[in-house]
Amino acid sequence: MAHRLQVLTPDDARHFIEKGYVRVKGCVDPALAKKWTDEAYTRLGYDPKDRSTWTKDIVWMDRHNIAAIKDISPKGWAALCDVTGGEDRIDHRIMEIESQHFTTIDSTEWSDAFVVNFKRGEDKPWLPPSPASGGWHKDGSFFRHFLDSREQGLLTIVYWSDVVHKGGGTFVAPDSIKVVANYLADHPEGVDDGDAFGKLIDQCQEFEEITGETGDFIILHPFMLHASSNNHSGNVRFMTNPPVVLREPMNLNRENPADFSLIELATLHALGRDRYDFRPTSPREERWRVIG
Structure with a gap:
């Protein structure tokens, strides 16, 4: 890498390249997390101490x-x-997705657009992460997917509350990056069928439940298949998953190997290549507009 690491250690960088994700702790001030999550209860009209007010799971x-x-x-x-x-x-840039509903993307901002898991699935058996647990997907319903796509440059998770085992933590399949990367390499025309990625979970064998503490920031490769899980813990899980858009598509064939980003190195690792001259054979069809 040409740039000097500011926060990540060499071991962190290696873990991202080989496993497709890295956890950075202490990225949210606990006082800010409490302020925003307290306000969320008020916005919803829920009493944090009265489960009977939690009308939605x-x-x-x-x-x-x-x-x-x-x-x-x-x-x-x-x-x-x-x-x-x-x-x-x-x-x-600030962009607005033109899809089923308008969603604003700004890679430089975080917000309190929480996904709040109060008690989803508490009345059902808790299943560990596996193909059988269901719900596996790759993010990005607003663009045609290519091996080098920039629109979902990273998948990120910010935990605004502690997330314990069986507490609604995100399920991930680290070896899915290899499966998805090779699938996209085999389809230079791009993939519009979002369901196609979820079906690839049957080829995966590595599964993890991402638990954590308030302030944990988990940065994942965009090819990481993942799924939500049920919350049997009795604790409320607050998380956000702000997307990151790259300025340019990934370049998997850089002249100077030191210029590869960790995202590109992880993709090449998944393909088993030192470099890869990817060229899309269909238009990219981005479905957004710049608003700022």
């Missing part, structure tokens, strides 16, 4: 508080720069 909230990552999490921003190859490789 899981809620996807709109953004209310919004802040630059640099301001509220310098460590988180530095980690993003470490993985992407530098701030200049992150798209700083």
Whole structure:
């Protein structure tokens, strides 16, 4: 890598390349997490101490508080720069997805657009992560997927509460990156069928439940197949999953190997190549518009 790591250690970088994700701890001030999650209960009209007021098992909230990552999490921003190859490789524009509903993407901001798992599936058996647990997918319903796509440059998770075992933590399949990378390499025309990725979980054998503490920031390769899980813990899980858009598509054939980002190195590792001259054979068809 040409850039110097700011936050990640060499072991962190190696873990991302080989396993497709890295955890960075202490990326959210606990006082800010409490403030925003307390406000979330008020916005929902729920009493945090009265489960009878929790009318929905899981809620996807709109953004209310919004802040630059640099301001509220310098460590988180530095980690993003470490993985992407530098701030200049992150798209700083504000974009609005033109899909079933309008969603704003700004790779430089975090917000309180929480996914709040109050008690989803507590009345059902808890299944460990496996193909049988279901719900596996790759994010990105708003673009045609290519091996080098920039639109879902990274999958990220911010935990705004402690997440214990069986507490609604995200399920991941680390070896899915190899499966998805080879699938996309075999389809240079791109893939529009989002369900096609979920079916690839049957080829995977590595599964993990991502638990954690308030302030944990988990940065995952965009090819990571993942799924939500049921919450049997009695604790409420607050998380956000802000997307990261790259300024340019991944370059898997850089002249200087030191210029590869960790994302590109992880993709090449999954393909078993030192470099790969990928060229899409169909238009990219981005479905968004720049609004700022």
